[in-house]
Amino acid sequence: MKTNKISLKEIVSHAKQYGFVFPSSEIYDGINAIYDYGQYGIYLKNNIKEYWWKSMIQINKNIIGLETSILMHPKIWKASGHVYKFKEIFLSNEDTKKSYRLDLLIENYFKKNNYLNKDLKKNIIKYIDKKLKINEKEKILKIINKMKILNPKNKERTKWTKIYEYNLMFKIPLKEHDGNKKFYLRPETAQGIFTNFLNVLNSSKIKIPFGIAQIGKVFRKEIIARQFIFRMREFEQMEMQFFIHPKQEEKWLEYWKKKRLRWHLSLGLGEKKYRVYEHEQLAHYANKAYDIQFKYPFGFKELEGVHSRTNFDLKNHEKYSKKKIRVFDNKKSYMPYIIETSVGLDRIFLAVFSSCLKKETIKKERIILKIHPALSPIKAAIFPLIRDKRLMAYAKDIYKKLKIYFILTYEDKDSIGKRYRRQDAIGTPICVTIDFKTLKDKCVTMRFRDKMLQKRVLIKDLKREIKKETSMNKLLKLLI
Numbered sequence: 039m040k041t042n043k044i045s046l047k048e049i050v051s052h053a054k055q056y057g058f059v060f061p062s063s064e065i066y067d068g069i070n071a072i073y074d075y076g077q078y079g080i081y082l083k084n085n086i087k088e089y090w091w092k093s094m095i096q097i098n099k100n101i102i103g104l105e106t107s108i109l110m111h112p113k114i115w116k117a118s119g120h121v122y123k124f125k126e127i128f129l130s131n132e133d134t135k136k137s138y139r140l141d142l143l144i145e146n147y148f149k150k151n152n153y154l155n156k157d158l159k160k161n162i163i164k165y166i167d168k169k170l171k172i173n174e175k176e177k178i179l180k181i182i183n184k185m186k187i188l189n190p191k192n193k194e195r196t197k198w199t200k201i202y203e204y205n206l207m208f209k210i211p212l213k214e215h216d217g218n219k220k221f222y223l224r225p226e227t228a229q230g231i232f233t234n235f236l237n238v239l240n241s242s243k244i245k246i247p248f249g250i251a252q253i254g255k256v257f258r259k260e261i262i263a264r265q266f267i268f269r270m271r272e273f274e275q276m277e278m279q280f281f282i283h284p285k286q287e288e289k290w291l292e293y294w295k296k297k298r299l300r301w302h303l304s305l306g307l308g309e310k311k312y313r314v315y316e317h318e319q320l321a322h323y324a325n326k327a328y329d330i331q332f333k334y335p336f337g338f339k340e341l342e343g344v345h346s347r348t349n350f351d352l353k354n355h356e357k358y359s360k361k362k363i364r365v366f367d368n369k370k371s372y373m374p375y376i377i378e379t380s381v382g383l384d385r386i387f388l389a390v391f392s393s394c395l396k397k398e399t400i401k402k403e404r405i406i407l408k409i410h411p412a413l414s415p416i417k418a419a420i421f422p423l424i425r426d427k428r429l430m431a432y433a434k435d436i437y438k439k440l441k442i443y444f445i446l447t448y449e450d451k452d453s454i455g456k457r458y459r460r461q462d463a464i465g466t467p468i469c470v471t472i473d474f475k476t477l478k479d480k481c482v483t484m485r486f487r488d489k490m491l492q493k494r495v496l497i498k499d500l501k502r503e504i505k506k507e508t509s510m511n512k513l514l515k516l517l518i
């Protein structure tokens with residue numbers, strides 16, 4: 039069997055052709071960096087969500103879930119530092135007048151010149167931070183031009199002429215023509231967790247160390263938005279904030295880094311696809327941070343962040359809200375530290391979709407989405423072998439009896455070979471075929487997507503067989 043490589047272009051086209059991801063507002067020519075999930079994409083997305091949610095809430099007795107609002111009190115974003123610090127810094131050049139993110143330009147520069155030492159990189163980043171704070175942008179341009187950072191577009195020397203900062207939050211006025219009170223579309227779900235910390239503490243018996251998890255939409259005015267659903271302006275985050283005693287920061291950071299990596303590995307995409315990178319340039323709230331990176335078709339990129347946020351957020355919410363945010367332990371009160379795990383649902387979707395889409399040739403070529411059966415949109419397809427009335431009635435009856443347990447599909451159009459190909463392309467792990475022998479022996483043929491193996495099973499055992507193959511418990515067991 040030959041396996042051929044699939045390009046990003048083919049991945050995007052497959053996602054659209056088979057109802058996984060559509061460009062948003064396409065009949066109006068689309069809108070940059072915003073996407074819709076189609077009829078199969080939404081199942082895959084929900085399955086990833088369910089797996090994450092269960093792995094956090096169901097199997098950890100000290101993690102609870104929340105769902106907080108997208109719109110929150112505007113002061114929250116001042117306290118969190120997002121109003122002043124949630125910025126990207128861009129450089130533009132004379133040749134193309136295009137903008138590039140400064141941090142990525144520096145990162146690539148040092149990657150290409152790997153003979154330069156790490157300390158130099160740290161010092162340059164420190165210098166830039168310092169100059170930004172006192173608004174000495176010309177000095178930054180000077181050092182960048184001295185470094186001879188190439189124009190990414192044509193890989194040639196360029197003169198960098200402009201440097202500017204850009205806040206990534208979407209601002210919306212509370213009332214029309216109301217310039218003063220600004221609401222923001224949240225750029226992370228975490229703040230809803232911090233601002234409910236006291237509510238959770240007072241309404242439950244939970245004790246430190248404990249975590250609060252949340253899944254929800256967030257919005258960022260990403261300027262450079264490309265690479266399909268990797269960088270979007272509206273996306274979904276799955277975040278867990280773990281509240282700890284300050285003295286245990288290191289221990290829990292390491293614990294969650296390992297635990298999250300194990301979760302990703304359980305998806306079966308291959309160990310080589312992941313690497314852990316320690317941040318040199320920290321977000322405004324972080325003390326120490328790791329990225330779990332994934333090898334996307336366009337290279338290793340951030341999939342998940344595991345950060346120590348210290349008590350940065352709680353301290354500032356205490357200051358801005360004037361409410362004490364403390365826990366009591368042994369008659370002493372203290373402000374907990376926070377370890378955060380933050381992952382983009384859409385980035386996991388892309389990791390799974392892009393690395394599981396395979397082009398295989400055994401005599402004929404077939405495109406097959408080899409995803410873990412627990413994540414597959416459709417768990418089993420029920421087919422009559424041909425469009426014969428008795429076989430169709432039999433197959434429909436099986437479909438009707440099993441549809442309350444699994445997401446199934448019934449199909450009788452086209453040849454059985456074509457139906458198999460269609461199910462392979464959307465990742466259905468099992469096809470069940472009803473043939474004339476079924477009418478006599480009450481057995482059906484189960485065909486397994488990856489092995490192309492077939493076996494006869496009694497209809498009464500079908501539910502158990504499908505469950506065995508597709509249950510999410512199979513994944514959860516890998517975590518404990």
Ligand code: ATP
Pocket residue numbers: 258260267268269270271273275340341342343380381382383384385
């Ligand atoms: P990047 O460096 O790629 O912009 P980030 O460091 O800004 O990411 P965080 O603020 O740590 O990202 O957000 C946590 C997670 O949210 C990321 O690890 C990523 O999975 C996801 N994420 C961030 N920005 C986007 C985006 N524009 N589109 C899709 N997912 C995103």
